[in-house]
Amino acid sequence: MDMKAVYRYIDQHAQDLIQDLAELVKQPSVSAKREGMQECAEKVESMLQETGFSTRLLPEKDGNPVVYGELKSKHSKKTLLFYDHYDVQPPEPLEEWRFDAFSGKVHEGRIYGRGTSDNKGNIVSRIKASEAFLKTIGDIPVNVKFVVEGEEEIGSPHLKPVMKQYNELFSNDATIWEFGGTNYEGRPEIYLGLKGVLSVELRAKGAIRDTHSANAPLIPNPAWRLIWALNTMKNDEEQIMIEGFYDNVQQPSKEELQLLKEMPLEEKKLKKAYGLKEFLQGRTGYEAKKELLFSPTCTINGFLTGYTGPRSKTVLPKEAMVKLDFRLVPNQKPDEIFEKLVSHLKGRGFSDIETVQYGSTEPTKTPVTDPFVEIVAKAAEKVYEKRAVVYPTSAGSGPMHLFRNLLGCPVVSAGCSHADAKVHAPNENLTIDGFIKGTKFMATIMNDLA
Amino acid sequence: MDMKAVYRYIDQHAQDLIQDLAELVKQPSVSAKREGMQECAEKVESMLQETGFSTRLLPEKDGNPVVYGELKSKHSKKTLLFYDHYDVQPPEPLEEWRFDAFSGKVHEGRIYGRGTSDNKGNIVSRIKASEAFLKTIGDIPVNVKFVVEGEEEIGSPHLKPVMKQYNELFSNDATIWEFGGTNYEGRPEIYLGLKGVLSVELRAKGAIRDTHSANAPLIPNPAWRLIWALNTMKNDEEQIMIEGFYDNVQQPSKEELQLLKEMPLEEKKLKKAYGLKEFLQGRTGYEAKKELLFSPTCTINGFLTGYTGPRSKTVLPKEAMVKLDFRLVPNQKPDEIFEKLVSHLKGRGFSDIETVQYGSTEPTKTPVTDPFVEIVAKAAEKVYEKRAVVYPTSAGSGPMHLFRNLLGCPVVSAGCSHADAKVHAPNENLTIDGFIKGTKFMATIMNDLA
Numbered sequence: 001m002d003m004k005a006v007y008r009y010i011d012q013h014a015q016d017l018i019q020d021l022a023e024l025v026k027q028p029s030v031s032a033k034r035e036g037m038q039e040c041a042e043k044v045e046s047m048l049q050e051t052g053f054s055t056r057l058l059p060e061k062d063g064n065p066v067v068y069g070e071l072k073s074k075h076s077k078k079t080l081l082f083y084d085h086y087d088v089q090p091p092e093p094l095e096e097w098r099f100d101a102f103s104g105k106v107h108e109g110r111i112y113g114r115g116t117s118d119n120k121g122n123i124v125s126r127i128k129a130s131e132a133f134l135k136t137i138g139d140i141p142v143n144v145k146f147v148v149e150g151e152e153e154i155g156s157p158h159l160k161p162v163m164k165q166y167n168e169l170f171s172n173d174a175t176i177w178e179f180g181g182t183n184y185e186g187r188p189e190i191y192l193g194l195k196g197v198l199s200v201e202l203r204a205k206g207a208i209r210d211t212h213s214a215n216a217p218l219i220p221n222p223a224w225r226l227i228w229a230l231n232t233m234k235n236d237e238e239q240i241m242i243e244g245f246y247d248n249v250q251q252p253s254k255e256e257l258q259l260l261k262e263m264p265l266e267e268k269k270l271k272k273a274y275g276l277k278e279f280l281q282g283r284t285g286y287e288a289k290k291e292l293l294f295s296p297t298c299t300i301n302g303f304l305t306g307y308t309g310p311r312s313k314t315v316l317p318k319e320a321m322v323k324l325d326f327r328l329v330p331n332q333k334p335d336e337i338f339e340k341l342v343s344h345l346k347g348r349g350f351s352d353i354e355t356v357q358y359g360s361t362e363p364t365k366t367p368v369t370d371p372f373v374e375i376v377a378k379a380a381e382k383v384y385e386k387r388a389v390v391y392p393t394s395a396g397s398g399p400m401h402l403f404r405n406l407l408g409c410p411v412v413s414a415g416c417s418h419a420d421a422k423v424h425a426p427n428e429n430l431t432i433d434g435f436i437k438g439t440k441f442m443a444t445i446m447n448d449l450a
Numbered sequence: 451m452d453m454k455a456v457y458r459y460i461d462q463h464a465q466d467l468i469q470d471l472a473e474l475v476k477q478p479s480v481s482a483k484r485e486g487m488q489e490c491a492e493k494v495e496s497m498l499q500e501t502g503f504s505t506r507l508l509p510e511k512d513g514n515p516v517v518y519g520e521l522k523s524k525h526s527k528k529t530l531l532f533y534d535h536y537d538v539q540p541p542e543p544l545e546e547w548r549f550d551a552f553s554g555k556v557h558e559g560r561i562y563g564r565g566t567s568d569n570k571g572n573i574v575s576r577i578k579a580s581e582a583f584l585k586t587i588g589d590i591p592v593n594v595k596f597v598v599e600g601e602e603e604i605g606s607p608h609l610k611p612v613m614k615q616y617n618e619l620f621s622n623d624a625t626i627w628e629f630g631g632t633n634y635e636g637r638p639e640i641y642l643g644l645k646g647v648l649s650v651e652l653r654a655k656g657a658i659r660d661t662h663s664a665n666a667p668l669i670p671n672p673a674w675r676l677i678w679a680l681n682t683m684k685n686d687e688e689q690i691m692i693e694g695f696y697d698n699v700q701q702p703s704k705e706e707l708q709l710l711k712e713m714p715l716e717e718k719k720l721k722k723a724y725g726l727k728e729f730l731q732g733r734t735g736y737e738a739k740k741e742l743l744f745s746p747t748c749t750i751n752g753f754l755t756g757y758t759g760p761r762s763k764t765v766l767p768k769e770a771m772v773k774l775d776f777r778l779v780p781n782q783k784p785d786e787i788f789e790k791l792v793s794h795l796k797g798r799g800f801s802d803i804e805t806v807q808y809g810s811t812e813p814t815k816t817p818v819t820d821p822f823v824e825i826v827a828k829a830a831e832k833v834y835e836k837r838a839v840v841y842p843t844s845a846g847s848g849p850m851h852l853f854r855n856l857l858g859c860p861v862v863s864a865g866c867s868h869a870d871a872k873v874h875a876p877n878e879n880l881t882i883d884g885f886i887k888g889t890k891f892m893a894t895i896m897n898d899l900a
């Protein structure tokens with residue numbers, strides 16, 4: 001159909017978009033602190049209801065409810081699912097915010113506040129895109145489902161059981177994921193996958209109490225145990241040496257490698273932002289992009305043992321611990337990698353080291369050749385009038401695999417954010433222009449999928 | 451001379467010993483907190499003056515004064531120097547003390563309080579041993595000097611400059627060091643040396659801010675840098691692999707090895723106290739003792755990077771640091787070892803790692819064959835009526851080298867403490883019996899040196 005009326009509706013209702021977003025931003029919903037979760041879920045549910053969606057709050061013991069909404073098209077059998085989250089990162093440090101973190105303050109063409117870009121702006125944008133159809137043509141071009149969870153920022157611990165329990169609600173033909181926006185050049189960016197992640201902790205123990213380091217010839221030092229164990233896990237050329245670690249790594253397809261060539265990487269900007277002369281291992285250009293998207297990693301997140309205050313203390317610590325995460329790529333499985341880690345340590349003589357598995361998510365990707373990818377990319381190009389940057393996958397992680405791997409639908413991430421959005425940081429913001437364009441973009445996807 | 455009158459005087463004045471010790475214990479003197487240092491120095495000075503010593507407080511900029519005392523014998527040209535310290539370790543955790551840490555409370559044959567065994571009991575004991583001679587024979591058998599410093603527990607940072615400035619005051623024929631006592635079998639223990647120590651910190655830096663671990667393929671991880679660097683410094687067979695580290699290590703003499711054979715090591719008790727099934731590398735018996743006394747070590751004292759709270763955080767830390775100490779044996783020099791460490795890191799490709807040197811002390815030993823060793827051992831056996839355990843050296847460290855290496859005098863450590871003294875821990879104590887016997891022991895040394 002001709003989208004002009006829909007676009008005009010969106011333009012004319014820019015103030016409603018901003019007000020609805022401000023209302024959501026003013027409701028704190030920090031999942032890490034269980035702050036305002038139920039209230040925010042109910043606000044999202046109301047917005048969906050007011051637009052015409054049938055809604056449910058899907059509860060799960062100890063979890064924040066998942067807001068579910070659906071609206072049937074009169075003519076289409078196709079279903080588009082929007083995955084979003086109403087929870088936000090903690091706003092701290094508060095003193096670095098120019099405007100109150102929960103204000104939704106408009107200033108010089110931007111809306112400021114925790115959650116504006118990640119992810120409340122997208123929630124409003126997607127609801128308003130639906131509304132624009134309903135108010136102009138009295139129908140929506142495809143069936144639309146909303147899944148808005150409240151625990152994305154803490155690793156989505158309850159999403160899988162909710163999806164299992166309410167399995168029939170989640171079926172869809174295509175899913176739009178929660179994040180995306182435009183890059184520094186104003187080109188829309190869309191993402192076809194996420195890495196997986198496995199978080200672990202290794203713990204070593206020595207004597208039952210801290211002792212004087214004069215005893216070093218007799219008392220085992222748990223910190224040295226971890227040093228030696230870690231050294232067997234990754235060498236200084238960044239190769240992970242856990243036996244079988246790379247076994248199931250799927251090599252990128254030729255279409256993915258082609259996209260990689262076209263993908264911009266703002267090397268200078270990034271190096272400046274991180275204060276680096278060069279990237280790890282001197283990586284640059286195509287190699288840097290390939291490593292970033294397609295290589296699994298093993299990162300030390302934290303290490304603690306003994307005395308860490310000023311100057312020195314001749315102590316021999318009783319215990320030491322290290323936290324690590326592995327970023328995984330298709331088709332590595334977090335549980336398998338954990339087992340390989342445990343046997344690696346055992347095989348290398350470190351069975352005294354305790355291994356604890358924390359959260360994990362699986363890697364996932366939608367093939368570049370899936371028709372939905374072209375629908376989204378073309379929709380973006382119509383709205384932004386610039387070529388879309390299609391990332392064959394992303395270096396980040398999230399529960400996308402629950403949709404892609406379990407439901408089998410294509411999943412593409414795209415949204416209304418922008419390159420200076422300061423997501424997870426003070427002064428998070430969304431440009432009004434991006435908010436409006438992003439809403440038209442979502443409407444176009446709905447139309448084109450039909 | 452016949453020591454009976456002196457011993458009797460000591461026995462008859464047991465209450466004075468206890469009262470004088472209580473007075474010193476009641477005066478907190480925690481060098482780590484600069485708490486009551488001047489006051490305690492003046493109390494020690496008064497006790498020396500009241501006994502008949504000429505005294506001086508030797509100041510040094512930013513340091514706690516060294517209490518100096520001397521008393522000439524009418525007949526002897528020989529000089530015995532007592533090295534002690536009036537500062538104590540912090541008493542924390544206070545809630546684990548049965549009696550107030552600064553009470554000097556007497557209970558069931560013991561005196562409780564911070565400093566009772568380490569080292570105020572020895573100060574009082576040595577002053578009272580001098581008094582016993584003066585009050586019974588009107589003279590002391592040898593010239594006696596006291597050097598009581600106020601910074602032993604923080605690494606004696608100002609003792610060397612004080613000794614340099616007041617060089618002429620420190621000459622002596624033999625020095626009795628600050629620590630010693632009886633073991634679990636009631637045998638007196640004396641020590642002929644100390645290991646040296648070199649404390650360092652290694653620091654690695656990555657990006658200028660903590661970043662998301664999704665960036666791991668591009669951003670260097672300072673924690674991994676330290677892991678790999680440390681792994682080149684010591685292997686899992688406890689061999690220190692810094693080039694030239696063992697170059698100047700003096701092998702133990704046949705007399706020292708002989709003493710080692712006779713030296714008891716309470717393996718079962720120690721393992722139980724430390725909660726260990728076995729010692730490091732399965733060391734036991736002669737080998738364990740030899741390693742403990744004659745091997746240099748490299749100990750990780752602390753390591754800190756990134757997120758160390760509950761569960762997991764996918765952070766890539768901007769910096770990492772590790773604190774290490776090296777225990778050194780004659781004739782290793784701390785400064786040389788530090789240089790070797792720096793070149794080792796450079797040579798192994800870790801010149802990005804910053805190296806910071808904190809305190810250091812040199813190793814030192816008095817030869818087993820020095821006549822003063824036999825004087826002290828025999829004096830102990832007369833008083834305790836048990837064979838002395840002569841440790842050819844000790845696994846600990848201290849400024850003994852300033853006396854032994856710079857002044858050239860024999861230095862033997864012996865004192866009035868005991869096996870359950872809880873030095874540096876809550877409920878530090880001294881047995882009254884050990885206090886009295888230790889005082890007789892000191893008097894006997896004075897007599898026999900003459």
